[in-house]
Amino acid sequence: MGKAIFDTYIWIDLFNNKNNRQVNLLLDYVSSNSDLIYLTLTIIQEILQGVKTEVDFLQKQNVLMSFNCLGPDWKETSIAAAKLYFNVRKKGITIRKSADCLIAQVSILNGVMLVHNDSDFDLIASGSDLKVFA
Secondary structure (H helix, E strand, O other), X not given: OOOEEEOXXXXXXHHOOOOOHHHHHHHHHHHHOHHHXXXXXXXHXXXXXXXXXXXXXXXXXXXXXXXXXXXXXXXXXXXXXXXHHHHHHHOOOOOOOHHHHHHHHHHHHHOOEXXXXXXXXXXXXXXXXXXXXX
């Protein structure tokens, strides 16, 4: 069990009590060694902007802040994420959301596995060094 970034939708599934392989893996990480769980600033933003009440916002913020966060140099990471998008597009792969390239680039730069349930990340991985949970 190594370091892992759990993408936005895994956290949303967890908060909504959904049961899938990715949520089960997150729960395994939480119960065994939460120091191996990483978030990105983009993931935190995506989760928190989807809440509906102030109480829910504060509760989720407190949960998320208890985990490690990879906060990159945004200028360098944004350029690298754009280059990642460019490189995979040259291979005939189109990514729908630019935020996914930011998350993927943070994962690549830090050598951290990305756990997700979004096909864009599989596409990025097929054309880059991104390591994903399969």
